[in-house]
Amino acid sequence: MKETLTRSLSGVLYVALLIISLYNIHTLIILFFIFGLISLQEFNKLIGVKNAVPYIIFVVLYLVFGYWQLLIKTGDGLDEATKILQVITIFVQLFLIKDLFSEKEIPLFASKRFLLTTFYLSSAFVFLILIANYDNQFNPLLLLGTFIVVWVNDTFAYFVGKNYGRQKLFPSISPKKTVEGFLGGLFFACVSSYFIATFTGTLTTTHWLLLSVIISVFGTIGDLIESKFKRQAGVKDSGVIMPGHGGLLDRFDSIIFAAPFIYLFLRILKYVS
Numbered sequence: 001m002k003e004t005l006t007r008s009l010s011g012v013l014y015v016a017l018l019i020i021s022l023y024n025i026h027t028l029i030i031l032f033f034i035f036g037l038i039s040l041q042e043f044n045k046l047i048g049v050k051n052a053v054p055y056i057i058f059v060v061l062y063l064v065f066g067y068w069q070l071l072i073k074t075g076d077g078l079d080e081a082t083k084i085l086q087v088i089t090i091f092v093q094l095f096l097i098k099d100l101f102s103e104k105e106i107p108l109f110a111s112k113r114f115l116l117t118t119f120y121l122s123s124a125f126v127f128l129i130l131i132a133n134y135d136n137q138f139n140p141l142l143l144l145g146t147f148i149v150v151w152v153n154d155t156f157a158y159f160v161g162k163n164y165g166r167q168k169l170f171p172s173i174s175p176k177k178t179v180e181g182f183l184g185g186l187f188f189a190c191v192s193s194y195f196i197a198t199f200t201g202t203l204t205t206t207h208w209l210l211l212s213v214i215i216s217v218f219g220t221i222g223d224l225i226e227s228k229f230k231r232q233a234g235v236k237d238s239g240v241i242m243p244g245h246g247g248l249l250d251r252f253d254s255i256i257f258a259a260p261f262i263y264l265f266l267r268i269l270k271y272v273s
Contacts, residue, residue: 010242014251018147022140028132029066035248036062036125039256042238042249043121046229047113054117058125061085061118065126082130085123086267089260092119096225100173105232106225124256127263134266141200145208146262149215150254152192153185157220160184169220174227177220186216207269214265215258222257226250 021031040058044050065085068078092115099106108116132143161181169177193208203211226249230238239247 014242019144022132022144025133025138025140028140028143029129032125032128033062033066035252036122038239038241039125039247039249039252040117040121042241042247043229044117046233046235046238046249047108047116048233049113049117053114054122057118058122061122061126062129066129085126086260086264089119089123089127090264092116093257093260096120097221100221100225100228106228108232121256124252124259127259128255131259131263131266134263135270139202142202145196145200145202146211146215146258147255148196149189149192149208149212150219150258153189153212153216153219154223154254155185156188157181157185170224173224173231177224182216182220185220186213189213189216203269211262211265214261215254218258218261219254222254225257226253 017031021028036058037055040054044054065078065082068081096106096116128143131146132138132140134142157177158181161176161178161184164184165178165180167179168175169179169182189212190209193212194205197203197205197208202208226238230236237246238249238253241248242251
C-alpha cells in the first residue's frame with residue numbers, strides 16, 4: 001500500500017510539473033533542460049561514461065536550438081541545422097534498432113558512447129522542444145498530446161499484458177512485455193487520438209491516429225532499447241530520483257526515442273498539406 005502511494009505521488013508530481021511548464025515556452029525549456037541533464041547523468045552511468053564532454057554537448061545543442069532566434073537574432077539556418085540533426089539522429093537510432101535485434105549486447109566502444117550521448121539522448125530533448133515550438137509557433141498542446149499517447153500506450157500495454165498476455169514480445173530483454181500487451185497499448189493509443197484531436201484542436205483525427213501508431217511503435221522500441229542498456233549494466237532502474245518508478249530516464253525512454261520520428265512526421269505534414 002505504501003509503495004503504491006509513493007509511486008502514485010511521484011507520478012502525479014512528474015505530470016504536474018510537465019503540465020505547469022506548458023504554460024510558457026521559457027518554463028518548458030528550463031524544465032526539459034533539467035530533465036535532460038538528469039537523464040543524461042543516468043544514461044552516462046549505464047554506459048560507463050565519466051567525463052564532462054556529453055554534458056557540454058548537451059548544453060550547447062539544447063540552448064542553441066531552444067534559443068536560436070534569441071542567440072542568432074534570426075531564424076535563418078534553423079531549418080537546415082534541424083534537418084542535419086534529424087538525419088544523424090535517426091541514423092543512430094536505426095543502428096540501435098539493428099543492435100537490439102541482431103546483437104547479444106549493444107556495442108559500447110568509445111566513439112559509440114559519444115554518438116549515443118549526443119544523438120540518442122541529447123538531440124531527443126532538442127526535438128521535444130521543437131515539437132512544442134513547431135513551425136516557430138508555441139503550441140504546448142501538441143507536445144502534451146504526444147505525452148498523453150505515450151501514457152495511454154504504456155498504461156494499457158501493462159494492464160492488457162498482465163491480464164491477457166501469453167506470447168512474449170522480447171523475452172531476452174524484457175520478459176514481462178507481451179505481444180498482446182503491445183497490441184492493447186497500440187489499440188487504446190489509437191482510440192485516444194480521437195479525444196486528443198477533439199480537445200486540443202492541434203491536428204486532425206487522422207493525423208493524430210497516425211501519430212499514435214508512430215509513438216506506440218517507436219516508443220515500445222525505445223523502451224526495449226533502454227531495457228537492454230540496463231540489462232547490460234546489471235541494474236533494474238536507470239536511477240532512483242522517482243520513488244516507485246526508478247530514474248527519470250525510465251519515464252522518458254519511450255518519448256525520447258519517438259521524438260525525432262514525431263518531428264519528422266510533422267515536417268512531412270507541413271510539406272504535403
